[in-house]
Amino acid sequence: MTRQELFDQIQRKRSYLCIGLDTDIKKIPPHLLQLEDPIFEFNRQIIEATSDLCVAYKPNIAFYEAHGPKGWVSLARTLEVIPKDIFTIADAKRGDIGNTSELYARAFFDQLTFDSLTVAPYMGVDSVTPFLQFPNKWVILLALTSNPGHDDFQMLSVVSEGKSYFMFEKVIQNSQAWATADNMMYVIGATRHDYIERVREIAPDHFLLVPGVGAQGGDLGEVSRYGMNKQCGLLVNSARQIIYASQGEDFAEKARAAALAVQQEMDRYLNEYLPR
Numbered sequence: 569m570t571r572q573e574l575f576d577q578i579q580r581k582r583s584y585l586c587i588g589l590d591t592d593i594k595k596i597p598p599h600l601l602q603l604e605d606p607i608f609e610f611n612r613q614i615i616e617a618t619s620d621l622c623v624a625y626k627p628n629i630a631f632y633e634a635h636g637p638k639g640w641v642s643l644a645r646t647l648e649v650i651p652k653d654i655f656t657i658a659d660a661k662r663g664d665i666g667n668t669s670e671l672y673a674r675a676f677f678d679q680l681t682f683d684s685l686t687v688a689p690y691m692g693v694d695s696v697t698p699f700l701q702f703p704n705k706w707v708i709l710l711a712l713t714s715n716p717g718h719d720d721f722q723m724l725s726v727v728s729e730g731k732s733y734f735m736f737e738k739v740i741q742n743s744q745a746w747a748t749a750d751n752m753m754y755v756i757g758a759t760r761h762d763y764i765e766r767v768r769e770i771a772p773d774h775f776l777l778v779p780g781v782g783a784q785g786g787d788l789g790e791v792s793r794y795g796m797n798k799q800c801g802l803l804v805n806s807a808r809q810i811i812y813a814s815q816g817e818d819f820a821e822k823a824r825a826a827a828l829a830v831q832q833e834m835d836r837y838l839n840e841y842l843p844r
């Protein structure tokens with residue numbers, strides 16, 4: 569999917585919501601557990617109930633691979649029922665030496681046909697470029713993550729040409745030589761919305777994938793105020809708050825209500841902050 573197609577969808581749906589399909593077998597409503605593929609059935613109903621309110625779905629791969637081959641089947645079946653105009657993100661946080669990254673890329677872009685993949689930047693340029701060889705596919709590079717441990721490395725000071733930067737700022741700056749705003753996005757945790765203005769100084773045009781609203785307590789209003797660019801430039805992810813809004817038979821209906829509340833808030837921010 570191209571950047572323009574993503575923006576068109578945002579404008580059409582008045583939403584920049586990405587729903588996280590972090591489907592935990594322990595949290596699936598009990599009435600689904602007797603089915604042959606409860607994870608797929610849960611996802612199918614969530615997608616059917618919310619696809620007009622969001623622009624992206626992000627299955628976190630851990631929730632699937634933990635089940636072995638069956639989990640990969642549930643994931644592939646889930647991808648098949650996501651409407652084709654919706655952006656898909658494999659949250660797998662991959663990245664390795666070049667020939668291995670190339671195979672990860674083939675797994676997620678050719679075999680599974682995701683639009684994008686989260687990638688860790690720690691191993692540097694040759695670990696990331698193999699993912700960038702696929703037309704209309706995206707790398708979403710971890711920059712400033714939402715977890716408390718982001719302080720350990722991402723906030724370390726790096727001195728470059730006499731100026732001091734945070735490590736995450738150097739990740740964003742240096743990686744712009746590897747790709748463009750048409751095939752790279754950055755992960756910036758909603759819990760660090762105080763740095764989004766700084767991110768926008770370094771990467772004014774790139775889309776940011778922003779996890780951490782909802783269950784992790786990030787502030788959607790602040791993220792939108794400081795993060796929105798002329799093509800919106802934000803995909804704000806929420807998983808648990810939406811998909812587990814109810815663990816009863818009404819789970820899909822309640823997930824829709826939770827997604828609708830976020831979409832309506834996003835509509836207001838689009839009116840307020842999207843530069844015309």
Ligand SMILES: O=c1ccn([C@@H]2O[C@H](COP(=O)(O)O)[C@@H](O)[C@H]2O)c(=O)[nH]1
Pocket residue numbers: 588590628659712713714715755756757779780781782783784805806807808809
């Ligand atoms: O910095 C990061 C990077 C990825 N994630 C992932 O996003 C979702 C968040 O789920 P919630 O239930 O909405 O908290 C999950 O898959 C994480 O692995 C992140 O939270 N922070």
